[in-house]
Structures are given as structure tokens and as C-alpha cells.
Amino acid sequence: MTITSPPGQVPSPLAAPKPAKQKGGGFLRYVITRFLLIIPTVFILITVVFFLMRVTGDPITAALGGRLTPDQLAARIHEAGYDRPLFIQYFEYLGQIFTGNLGRTLTDNTAVTDILTTYGAATLELAINAVLVALIVGIPLGLVAAKFRDRYPDAILRVLAILAYATPVFFAGLLLKLIFGVWLHWLPIAGRAGWQTELQLTTLQAPTGIYWLDALRSGNMEAFVNVTQHAILPAIALGLLTGGVFLRLVRTNAIGTLGREYVEAGRSRGVSEFRLTTKHAYRPALIPIITVMGMQIALLLGGAVLTETTFEWKGLGFKLAEYLTARDFVAVQGIVVLLAIIVAFTNFIVDVLAALIDPRVRY
Amino acid sequence: MSTATLPASNKSWVQKLPIISHLKMSSGLQRGMLVSGLILTSLFLSTAIFAPLIAPFGFAQSGDANGDFPRQAAPGGEFIWGTTSGGYDVFSRTVFGAQTAIFVIIAAVVMSLFLGVLLGLVSGYLGGWFDRIMVVLADAIYAFPSLLLAIVMSIVISQGQSTVFGGVMAAAISITVVFIPQYFRVVRAEVMRLKAEPFVESAQVIGASPWRVMITHLLRNATRTLPLIFTLNATEALLTLAGLGFLGFGIEPTSASEWGYDLNRAMSDATSGIWWTGLFPGLAIVITVLGMTLVGESMNDLNDPRLRRFSRKKAKRITQAGAGA
Numbered sequence: 001m002t003i004t005s006p007p008g009q010v011p012s013p014l015a016a017p018k019p020a021k022q023k024g025g026g027f028l029r030y031v032i033t034r035f036l037l038i039i040p041t042v043f044i045l046i047t048v049v050f051f052l053m054r055v056t057g058d059p060i061t062a063a064l065g066g067r068l069t070p071d072q073l074a075a076r077i078h079e080a081g082y083d084r085p086l087f088i089q090y091f092e093y094l095g096q097i098f099t100g101n102l103g104r105t106l107t108d109n110t111a112v113t114d115i116l117t118t119y120g121a122a123t124l125e126l127a128i129n130a131v132l133v134a135l136i137v138g139i140p141l142g143l144v145a146a147k148f149r150d151r152y153p154d155a156i157l158r159v160l161a162i163l164a165y166a167t168p169v170f171f172a173g174l175l176l177k178l179i180f181g182v183w184l185h186w187l188p189i190a191g192r193a194g195w196q197t198e199l200q201l202t203t204l205q206a207p208t209g210i211y212w213l214d215a216l217r218s219g220n221m222e223a224f225v226n227v228t229q230h231a232i233l234p235a236i237a238l239g240l241l242t243g244g245v246f247l248r249l250v251r252t253n254a255i256g257t258l259g260r261e262y263v264e265a266g267r268s269r270g271v272s273e274f275r276l277t278t279k280h281a282y283r284p285a286l287i288p289i290i291t292v293m294g295m296q297i298a299l300l301l302g303g304a305v306l307t308e309t310t311f312e313w314k315g316l317g318f319k320l321a322e323y324l325t326a327r328d329f330v331a332v333q334g335i336v337v338l339l340a341i342i343v344a345f346t347n348f349i350v351d352v353l354a355a356l357i358d359p360r361v362r363y
Numbered sequence: 364m365s366t367a368t369l370p371a372s373n374k375s376w377v378q379k380l381p382i383i384s385h386l387k388m389s390s391g392l393q394r395g396m397l398v399s400g401l402i403l404t405s406l407f408l409s410t411a412i413f414a415p416l417i418a419p420f421g422f423a424q425s426g427d428a429n430g431d432f433p434r435q436a437a438p439g440g441e442f443i444w445g446t447t448s449g450g451y452d453v454f455s456r457t458v459f460g461a462q463t464a465i466f467v468i469i470a471a472v473v474m475s476l477f478l479g480v481l482l483g484l485v486s487g488y489l490g491g492w493f494d495r496i497m498v499v500l501a502d503a504i505y506a507f508p509s510l511l512l513a514i515v516m517s518i519v520i521s522q523g524q525s526t527v528f529g530g531v532m533a534a535a536i537s538i539t540v541v542f543i544p545q546y547f548r549v550v551r552a553e554v555m556r557l558k559a560e561p562f563v564e565s566a567q568v569i570g571a572s573p574w575r576v577m578i579t580h581l582l583r584n585a586t587r588t589l590p591l592i593f594t595l596n597a598t599e600a601l602l603t604l605a606g607l608g609f610l611g612f613g614i615e616p617t618s619a620s621e622w623g624y625d626l627n628r629a630m631s632d633a634t635s636g637i638w639w640t641g642l643f644p645g646l647a648i649v650i651t652v653l654g655m656t657l658v659g660e661s662m663n664d665l666n667d668p669r670l671r672r673f674s675r676k677k678a679k680r681i682t683q684a685g686a687g688a
Contacts, residue, residue: 165652177633190634340511343507
């Protein structure tokens with residue numbers, strides 16, 4: 001693309017250090033450019049969110065409007081500095097974020113970064129569980145759909161995938177709660193663990209905050225079972241949403257790879273149909289999943305907010321909904337900015353992974 | 364590059380309409396999906412249109428001449444789908460919810476379509492610094508969880524408090540902002556491609572103004588894929604609306620009926636085994652989204668020649684069978 005051989009010089013495939021060099025340098029350059037691209041993305045989002053939130057009024061009036069006298073209100077606003085020009089506030093806010101300070105919540109006066117350390121692990125755990133469910137459900141079923149393309153299994157699976165997309169996570173959660181929690185009494189319907197287990201896990205030394213990991217590390221099998229029971233329903237509710245997307249992706253891509261010559265060649269060598277589908281066609285079909293994973297993270301986080309609220313899963317999304325109800329817009333703004341940064345960084349990691357696996361992504 | 368924009372002539376305009384032409388193109392399974400999608404969607408549409416005739420009670424009606432309605436009454440009798448903890452009739456609220464849904468979907472999609480197409484057209488055609496800023500901005504917004512953005516927007520628009528019109532519009536505008544980047548990207552990419560085509564160049568050469576080139580030459584060619592995005596975004600609009608409502612940012616129960624909000628209320632009912640307050644609004648969302656997605660998906664498949672293969676494959680199978688016999 002950028003390297004052109006000088007005129008008269010015939011490039012020989014043997015003496016070809018250039019492509020190799022371009023490969024290494026190209027990748028590093030890609031990683032660096034991609035990393036630098038995070039900055040404008042995060043910056044734009046912070047700016048947009050800041051101005052949008054402030055255009056309509058200050059957070060103190062929104063939170064405490066009815067409860068204080070106008071004088072008290074004005075005093076509080078002045079104290080917090082919300083009566084200064086917007087641009088001064090904006091630059092101060094940018095400076096704060098740069099030093100890792102996302103502000104303090106109005107209702108319970110906690111630093112937003114503390115909310116991340118306290119509740120972030122719960123959201124991470126939910127996301128990991130959901131992705132696991134999505135992969136377990138999506139990939140095999142996608143292969144089945146591709147194998148039986150345009151026949152009944154495919155039709156049924158495709159409709160199921162659309163159904164998974166069409167069902168809001170909170171409705172899926174409601175049904176799961178009703179069926180497995182209230183009627184069958186198989187699984188708990190809310191929270192991350194029983195209170196006794198939760199107590200045991202929080203007294204651990206250096207907890208990761210990911211409960212099943214903590215339970216495994218402490219060797220407390222009872223706690224592990226309890227935590228797993230609590231994790232199943234939320235993971236299914238959120239995982240099915242992403243699983244439907246995976247199913248469709250795997251299906252489309254496996255249809256593409258199943259039609260390739262090398263699969264036909266394998267078939268003529270007597271490779272079994274099962275092996276052809278699960279090995280030959282499957283691997284290349286996975287690449288697009290990783291590239292699309294970046295888009296899924298935004299979907300997953302949005303879904304996590306709803307799932308956490310549904311199952312009272314005390315993570316970032318649950319807190320966000322709580323602060324929304326309390327009209328604590330400083331906290332909301334902080335958490336939204338925090339999530340924006342998380343999304344930007346995960347997208348970066350996913351893109352780098354995609355570039356590692358598929359060289360065509362690098363430019 | 365093929366232009367691939369010449370429509371088959373001597374067909375009446377009716378047959379060239381998106382859905383009708385797709386229906387003719389389809390066969391077998393794909394036709395089944397398209398038709399069932401159309402049936403579900405028209406069910407939704409007719410429910411929305413005839414809501415006042417279908418619903419026995421008002422959406423905010425918790426009593427009549429005989430006194431208050433029973434609270435959390437099980438389905439059956441006068442209240443075929445039961446009543447909520449507030450004494451509202453679940454059936455009536457679900458039926459009226461279709462009205463709210465369709466209003467928000469139309470408002471959101473029309474606004475984002477208009478703004479997104481306009482911005483994409485101008486940005487793609489003019490290029491330069493405006494284009495660069497718009498692309499970075501659109502990418503930043505596009506990569507962000509749409510629900511969070513919608514939350515921010517609804518805080519901005521209504522400070523979380525909603526009136527009759529304000530609540531619906533807040534939801535619609537919130538969703539609009541989320542969708543503008545999608546239309547923007549599609550239209551801009553198409554315009555970038557078309558800009559190099561000879562017919563644009565010839566228009567420029569004979570002195571057509573940028574606006575004329577954009578409106579008469581680019582717009583019609585760049586908007587071919589939009590019906591598809593339209594259906595897919597309509598479903599996302601509905602899901603975002605329901606998500607907002609579920610988080611308590613929807614529309615007050617007295618000002619309009621909204622399925623997401625009803626599901627929010629139903630969560631606490633579910634723990635005591637009351638299933639009817641949540642099941643029906645939830646099913647309404649699923650059926651509506653399912654219907655529109657089936658239509659959109661089928662259109663997508665039929666637009667993509669690689670996926671539109673059922674009839675040909677069937678034909679091949681028949682010929683192979685014939686050859687083998």
C-alpha cells in the first residue's frame with residue numbers, strides 16, 4: 001500500500017524483508033494510532049455529556065429543588081460553584097477528570113471513582129457470565145443453523161435468535177424470575193449471593209469482588225454454589241440477548257466458509273461432516289465475532305444496566321438507576337462518563353485483538 | 364464498480380415499493396418470515412390506530428360508576444388480563460401502549476432520518492474539516508451505549524419529569540440523537556462512493572450548484588438502503604423507549620400508557636407470583652419488535668443476492684434429482 005518498489009528493481013519473493021517489516025511496524029503503528037483515537041472519543045463524550053447535562057440547569061436544583069428554600073438553594077449552588085460561567089466549570093471539570101476525579105455524588109457524598117471500585121466488579125462479573133452464556137449458546141447453534149441452512153433447524157434457530165433480540169432483558173428477567181424463582185423455587189430471584197455468603201466473601205483478604213472467583217479461591221464450595229445459583233438467571237437474561245447476535249454472526253460466516261474449496265477438499269478426503277463443520281469451517285468463522293465484539297460491549301453495558309436493575313444485582317448499572325431515581329445528576333454524569341471511558345478502552349482492546357488475529361484490519 | 368442503480372423499467376410504481384417488491388422476490392422460508400413479520404406488524408399498527416375502540420377502559424382509569432376497580436385482580440371476568448396494583452386494567456393499558464409506542468417510533472425515526480440523511484449528505488459531499496469533525500463525533504456517539512445516551516438526553520429534555528407531550532417527545536428526541544449517527548454513516552458512505560461516479564461529475568461540469576447535485580443526484584441514489592435501517596431502527600427505538608420506561612424515565616402512567624414503565628411496576632408483583640401485570644406488556648413488546656425485525660431481516664436477506672438463494676438452491680436440487688434419475 002505505502003511501500004512501492006523503486007523502478008527497475010524486480011521484487012523477488014525470496015528477498016522480501018519489506019513485507020515482514022511492514023507487518024511488525026504496521027501492527028505497532030496501528031496499536032498506537034488506535035490508542036490515540038481513544039482520546040478524542042472520550043473527550044467528545046465528556047464534552048457532550050457535560051454540556052447537555054448543564055444546559056438545562058444545575059444538578060443541585062434538580063436533586064433538592066423542592067426541599068430547600070430559594071436562599072438555601074442559592075447558597076448550596078454558590079458553594080458548589082455552579083453559578084460560575086459554564087466554560088470555567090467545564091475546564092475545571094476536565095482538569096478534575098484528568099486527575100482521576102469524577103466528582104462526588106450529591107445524595108450520599110461518595111466519590112464516583114469509589115463507586116467504580118465498589119460496584120465495578122459486580123458489573124464485570126455479570127458481563128463475563130453473560131458473554132460465557134452467549135458463547136455457549138451462540139456458537140454451537142450458529143454452526144447447526146449454518147449446517148442445516150434453509151432447512152427446519154435453521155428456520156427455528158433464526159426465529160429464536162430474532163426472538164432473543166426482540167425480548168427486552170428485563171422482560172426475559174421477569175419471566176425467568178417467575179418461572180424458576182417464584183413457581184419452581186429452584187433459583188434465587190435477586191441479589192448476588194445470600195447475605196451470609198456475602199458476609200463471608202467480603203471478609204476475605206484482597207477480594208477480587210468477582211464472587212465466584214473469591215469463593216473458589218477461599219475453597220468455600222458452599223459459597224460457590226450459592227453465588228452460582230444467584231448468577232444463573234441474570235447471566236441467562238443478558239447472555240441470550242448477545243447469544244442471538246452471535247448465533248446470527250456464526251451462521252452467516254460459517255455459511256461462507258462451508259462453501260469454500262478447502263472444505264470441499266476436506267470432504268473429498270473423507271473428513272467427517274461433523275469435523276468439517278466444527279473444525280474446518282468453524283475457525284475462520286470466529287474472526288468476525290471478535291471484530292464485532294467491540295460493538296457488543298456497548299450493547300452489553302446498556303443491557304447490564306437493565307439486567308442489574310431487574311435482579312437487584314448491585315453493580316454500576318444498579319447504582320446508576322438508583323441515582324437516576326434520586327435525581328442525583330452529578331452521580332449519573334460521573335457514572336456515564338466512567339462507562340464511556342470503559343467502553344472506549346474495551347473497544348481499543350477488542351480492535352487490537354482483531355488486528356492480531358486478522359491482519360487485514362491493520363492499515 | 365457497477366452502478367446497479369437502474370431500476371427495472373416497465374413495472375408499475377406499486378411493484379417497486381420496498382416491501383411489495385421484496386414479497387415478489389421471496390419464496391419458501393423467506394417468504395414465510397416476511398409474511399409473518401408483516402402480519403405481526405399490521406397487528407401492532409391496527410391495535411395502535413383502533414386503540415380507543417378496542418380498549419374497554421381508559422389507560423389511566425382506575426374506577427367507573429360502580430366504584431374503584433379491584434387491585435391486582437386476576438385475569439378473568441370484566442378484566443380479561445387482570446388489573447395492576449394501581450387498579451388499572453392491564454388489557455386497556457397494553458392496547459393503549461401501542462399508541463405511545465408508534466408515536467415515539469415515528470417521531471424518532473422521522474427526526475433521525477431527516478437530520479441523519481441531511482448531515483450525511485452534506486458531510487460526504489463537501490468533505491473537508493466539517494466532514495472530519497462530523498465523522499469523529501458520529502463515531503464517538505455510535506460507540507456509546509445508546510441507552511445511556513438516551514438517559515442523558517431525557518434528563519436534558521425533561522429533567523426526568525414528564526408531561527403528556529413532553530414525556531413522549533423526550534423519549535423520541537433521546538432516541539433520535541442515538542440514531543442520527545447510524546443514518547449519517549450509511550448515507551455518508553454512499554455519497555462518498557457516488558461522488559466519484561460520472562453522473563455526478565457531469566452534473567458538476569454543467570454548473571449545477573452543490574445543493575442541486577446533493578438533492579437531485581445524490582439523495583435518491585444514496586437512500587436505497589434506508590428502508591432496511593428504518594425497520595431495524597424502529598425496533599431499537601421501541602426497545603430504547605421500553606428501557607427508559609423501565610428505569611423510570613418513561614411517561615407517567617396517568618399521561619400515557621407505556622409498556623416499559625408497566626414492566627417496571629410489574630417487577631415487584633412478580634415476586635409475589637402476580638404474572639399478568641408484566642406478561643402482557645412484555646409480550647406486546649416482543650411481538651411488535653419480532654414483527655418489525657422479521658420484516659427488516661427478510662428485506663435484508665432479499666437485498667443481498669448471496670443470501671437470496673433458497674429458490675435457486677431448490678431449483679438446483681430439483682435439477683440434480685432430475686439428472687440422477
